[in-house]
Amino acid sequence: MFLLRLGVIVATAVVIMALSVYRYNREVRTTAPGQLVYYPSTFGVRVLGIIEAGSILRTPTELFFDLSKEGGRVRVRYIGEKTDDLRDLKTIVVVGNWDKTENELIGTQIALDPHYGFVAAAYAIAFGALAVFLFTMEREKAALYLQIKQEQIYQPEI
Amino acid sequence: MISFLRRYQGWFAVGAYLFLAAGLYTGLVSSPADYYQGEVVRIMYVHVPFAYNAMLAYTIFFGGSVWYLWKKDPVIDNVCQASAAVCLFFTAIALVTGSLWAKPTWNTWWTWDPRLVSFAMLLLILSGYFTLRAFLEDDEKAAVYGAVLGVIGFVDLPIIHFSVEWWRTLHQPLSFSTRGVSMAPGMLIPLILMSVGTSLLLTYVIMSRTQVVYLRHLLEAKQGRLLGATKL
Numbered sequence: 001m002f003l004l005r006l007g008v009i010v011a012t013a014v015v016i017m018a019l020s021v022y023r024y025n026r027e028v029r030t031t032a033p034g035q036l037v038y039y040p041s042t043f044g045v046r047v048l049g050i051i052e053a054g055s056i057l058r059t060p061t062e063l064f065f066d067l068s069k070e071g072g073r074v075r076v077r078y079i080g081e082k083t084d085d086l087r088d089l090k091t092i093v094v095v096g097n098w099d100k101t102e103n104e105l106i107g108t109q110i111a112l113d114p115h116y117g118f119v120a121a122a123y124a125i126a127f128g129a130l131a132v133f134l135f136t137m138e139r140e141k142a143a144l145y146l147q148i149k150q151e152q153i154y155q156p157e158i
Numbered sequence: 159m160i161s162f163l164r165r166y167q168g169w170f171a172v173g174a175y176l177f178l179a180a181g182l183y184t185g186l187v188s189s190p191a192d193y194y195q196g197e198v199v200r201i202m203y204v205h206v207p208f209a210y211n212a213m214l215a216y217t218i219f220f221g222g223s224v225w226y227l228w229k230k231d232p233v234i235d236n237v238c239q240a241s242a243a244v245c246l247f248f249t250a251i252a253l254v255t256g257s258l259w260a261k262p263t264w265n266t267w268w269t270w271d272p273r274l275v276s277f278a279m280l281l282l283i284l285s286g287y288f289t290l291r292a293f294l295e296d297d298e299k300a301a302v303y304g305a306v307l308g309v310i311g312f313v314d315l316p317i318i319h320f321s322v323e324w325w326r327t328l329h330q331p332l333s334f335s336t337r338g339v340s341m342a343p344g345m346l347i348p349l350i351l352m353s354v355g356t357s358l359l360l361t362y363v364i365m366s367r368t369q370v371v372y373l374r375h376l377l378e379a380k381q382g383r384l385l386g387a388t389k390l
Contacts, residue, residue, distance in 0.1 A: 129250075151380065
């Protein structure tokens with residue numbers, strides 16, 4: 001019975017973890033500017049980087065800037081909304097498509113740095129510690145009940 | 159009382175499992191990211207329930223301490239020890255997850271903020287409780303002194319709760335108050351599911367832990383009596 005309950009809990013945890021990883025890969029995961037050459041033009045990308053100082057160039061319909069991180073750099077042509085949020089040296093995620101022919105990233109949205117490592121760490125620590133706490137407590141409780149049963153502690157002493 | 163705990167604990171475990179599974183799914187998969195904090199807001203679904211349930215566990219500990227000082231019922235002392243242990247564990251998790259939330263949002267792991275300091279005080283009070291109990295050999299005396307400490311330490315709870323109202327603080331203000339709920343429904347649902355799930359889990363853990371403490375004392379008492387008989 002204990003193993004069955006443990007199995008159900010572990011299976012649920014694995015399903016939720018798999019769904020979270022799937023969502024992370026689809027909606028959150030970012031790539032560095034230096035890695036963009038590996039993406040085909042039709043595939044959407046999320047690029048995390050810092051807007052290089054003095055690189056922002058505004059036109060009536062578009063906005064251009066350089067995004068850099070870890071030695072890589074990419075030219076961004078931004079055609080989305082919220083352009084007021086863009087400023088020099090800000091760390092952002094540009095969501096868009098990599099244009100291989102022009103060698104530039106066509107940005108349609110901007111997002112915040114996800115810092116997902118902190119989220120993953122918080123859940124791993126909280127639920128990892130909780131699992132250890134519950135497991136040891138359940139084992140101890142079962143062992144104590146067994147010991148009491150074996151020692152026949154409730155029988156009147158002679 | 160112990161047979162009651164043993165009989166009904168399973169319902170709380172099942173409830174906790176269902177609510178936490180739904181809460182984790184909505185919190186990690188289906189809820190939206192925050193406009194200002196982005197993905198980091200998901201830490202709220204684990205930090206807030208553990209912090210609020212740590213306070214709930216301390217309230218049970220306080221209630222049990224008052225009851226013990228009044229009735230001197232040893233089983234209530236077992237409940238006090240169980241709720242204090244769970245409160246210590248939940249407080250530690252709330253502090254660690256809070257620190258992990260603070261780094262990307264405040265750019266620091268820790269700051270001497272009234273809410274953080276008063277919450278860390280709770281950890282110190284509970285550590286003091288277990289240290290006190292460990293150093294006193296007389297069980298009855300340890301239970302009485304521990305209960306007194308539990309009652310005195312309760313002063314910290316309103317300080318924790320109202321610290322964000324009374325002082326200028328980095329910590330966000332109360333999301334649930336008489337002024338209403340200041341949260342989007344998409345984020346409120348996972349927070350409620352996780353909070354209810356954690357409360358059910360807290361109840362289950364206190365019920366189980368009370369049995370562990372009770373059984374330990376029962377065995378110690380039996381072994382002590384046997385040892386005494388052998389010596390004679």
